[in-house]
Each structure stands twice: as structure tokens, then as C-alpha cells.
Amino acid sequence: MxxxxxxxxxxxxxxxxxxGRNLEDRIMEKVDFLVKMKQGQRKNLRISWFFLLFSLGLxxxxxxxxxxxxxxxxxxxxGSDLAGITGYMVPAATLIAAVLFLVQIDNLxxxxxxxx
Amino acid sequence: MDEDIIRKxxxxxxxxxxxxxxxxxxxxxxxARSIIKSDLTAEEAVQDAFVRAFQNLHKFRKKSSFSTWLxxxxxxxxxxxxxxxxxxxxxxxxxxxxxxxxxxxxxAIEHLHREEQKEVINQxxxxxxxxxxxxxxxxxxxxxxxxxxxxxxxxxxxxxKVLLHRARKNFYDIYTEVxxxxx
Numbered sequence: 001m002x003x004x005x006x007x008x009x010x011x012x013x014x015x016x017x018x019x020g021r022n023l024e025d026r027i028m029e030k031v032d033f034l035v036k037m038k039q040g041q042r043k044n045l046r047i048s049w050f051f052l053l054f055s056l057g058l059x060x061x062x063x064x065x066x067x068x069x070x071x072x073x074x075x076x077x078x079g080s081d082l083a084g085i086t087g088y089m090v091p092a093a094t095l096i097a098a099v100l101f102l103v104q105i106d107n108l109x110x111x112x113x114x115x116x
Numbered sequence: 117m118d119e120d121i122i123r124k125x126x127x128x129x130x131x132x133x134x135x136x137x138x139x140x141x142x143x144x145x146x147x148a149r150s151i152i153k154s155d156l157t158a159e160e161a162v163q164d165a166f167v168r169a170f171q172n173l174h175k176f177r178k179k180s181s182f183s184t185w186l187x188x189x190x191x192x193x194x195x196x197x198x199x200x201x202x203x204x205x206x207x208x209x210x211x212x213x214x215x216x217x218x219x220x221x222x223x224a225i226e227h228l229h230r231e232e233q234k235e236v237i238n239q240x241x242x243x244x245x246x247x248x249x250x251x252x253x254x255x256x257x258x259x260x261x262x263x264x265x266x267x268x269x270x271x272x273x274x275x276x277k278v279l280l281h282r283a284r285k286n287f288y289d290i291y292t293e294v295x296x297x298x299x
Binding site: 011012013018023027028031 | 284
């Protein structure tokens, strides 16, 4: 399509000026803010991953050894049915903890992907 | 050159982004100003567009030029500001007999000062429909090809041609009217 030289000349004369304070600086301020915010989020994310993995490492101790020991002690003292109660309480607690961990891992993974 | 800057920005040299802003802010503002008839809101749209471009720089695939990609973002941000008010809807052929472009006197504003000339032309451009003003600026100010205008606006090539023709005719009609008043 042919360009109309007269129209071209006229339109080029009518360039709008950007009003107000330096637009370039204002955009860079916003960009810097975004970058700093993202860096802060990344730092928090690293801490969250550390604590999650640290807690995961403690699972065998917290979920299996410790409650069982406490339960055995408590139930032996009170004369209750040891096998019956530990038979459903420990697996149930393990299942709840596993679901909570999986939800947390999923959330952290999504956040990590979003911040990449 | 743009690609070098983009690579640097993605690699963490954020300050390099300033070069892209400096290079494209004026045209971006003019494009936003075609859609939004307010300087302040157009400026906000340009700010938002550059921030969005920065956030999505890693998604720029180099299928088109950076300017085409950026202007598309500018257009989207501008349309958001006016809530997509019927932009580009009902692009129909010109009625028979009205397709003739009137002849104009380009010298009609030569006696005016530079700032006054600019004011007259901007007044004419502001009187056009947003879609007409936008395609005129992309075609004549930014010298984009029809295919690039298609990528930016999402209009078909046939519609762009109709818009350009109509915009040119309307520009000349309003220009003639405005310069007659100024004389």
C-alpha cells in the first residue's frame, strides 16, 4: 500500500509530547520496586523450602518414634488396649501429616515456578 | 541492538531496560494517546505497558520485532483503561462515492508557529476514531508494514486497508475544516 507523502509529513509534525515528570524515571522506579519485591519473595521462598525439608527430615522421629513412645508410656500406665489404639492413631496421624506436607510442597512448588 | 539489551536485562542488568524505555516511550505514548484522549491516562497506560513488558521480557520470542511486541502491549493496556469501548468494531467499507480523498493544501498551516502546527494536527488526530488514529500513526509515524499493524491490532489486512483509507479521508476533511477556521 502506497504511503501518502503529504499525510506522512503532517502526521510527523503532530507528535504528542509526554507531559509531566520524566516518564523514563517513573517506569524505572516501578521496575526497581518489582525487582526488589521479587528478590524478597525469593528469599522467603528459600527459607520456606529449608524449613519444609528440615521438617520432612524430622518426620520419622516426630511421627513414628516420639508419639509411639509417649503413647506406650501413657497407655501402659492407664491400662488401655495398646495395640487397638496405636493401630489406628499412628497411621491416621501419619496420613494427616503426609497430606499437610504434600499440600505445602505443592504450594511452594507453584510459588517457586511463578517466581522463576 | 534491541536483542542485546533484552538479553542483558534478562541476565539481571536491569538498568539496561532504561534504553528500551528511552527509545520507545514517545511512540508508545502517541499510540496510547490515539486510544485514550487524555494525556494523564495515556501516560499511565504506557507505564503499565512497560512494566508488563519488563515482567514478560523472557517470553518475547523474536518472531516479530520488539517494537511490534511492545506496541501490542501498549494497545492492550490502553484498551484496558477505556474498558475496550467498541475499539475496532464495525469496520465497514466506505459508502460508494465517499471513497475519494479530497485534495488539501499542506501549506495551509505553514504560516503558523511550530507549536501551533503541532496543536492543529493533534486536534485533527484527536477528532478521528481511536482505531483510525492508531493505524495512521502506526503506518505513517512508526512506518509499520500492514502485516505488523495486523499483529499489533489484531485487525485483518482488509480491515486495516479500509481503516487507513477512511482515516486518511477523515483526516483531510477535518484538517481542511480546522485550517479554514485558523485562517
